[in-house]
Amino acid sequence: MPLEGEYEPCTWDTAADQVARIEASGGTEGTTMRGAPCIVLWTRGARTGKIRKTPLIRVADGSTYAAVGSMGGAPKDPSWVGNLRADGRATVQDGPAVLDVVARELTGEEKSTWWARATEVWPAYDEYQGRTERSIPVFVLEPA
Secondary structure: OOOOOOEOOOOOHHHHHHHHHHHHOOOOOOOEEOOEEEEEEEEEOOOOOOEEEEEEEOEEEOOEEEEEOOHHHOOOOOHHHHHHHHOOEEEEEEOOEEEEEEEEEOOHHHHHHHHHHHHHHOOHHHHHHHHOOOOOOEEEEEEO
8 A cells, every 4th residue: 555644845936847748647647757668756855754755767677676875976865864773664666566565775786786776777876876876775665
């Protein structure tokens, strides 16, 4: 069952508009972002408890997804990273499919493997890592 609760749209209009387009179409429109496939990650706000929905580049291997916390190489992690660290239960919308997932942050070889998959889909992740001193977090999202 997808995360439930009060939904609060992202304050970044571009992300909020992408999510709204995907939801309004039942997942048949708005499923690409800058030419790459995208998913919507639902998390529960660590401070507010409200549902947050974020469009992310689709990185998948079968029914398992990765979420890359790049934020374009900004010096801080996107808010959803803190949400997943506080509560690893999440929901992924991939087109019309809505799936419950459990997230865990990756390290070591597993992170390297998923990073390689991510850069195949979105090569700019390497550029983003070069822009920041932080290690960009990668989470694997596995079916619950």
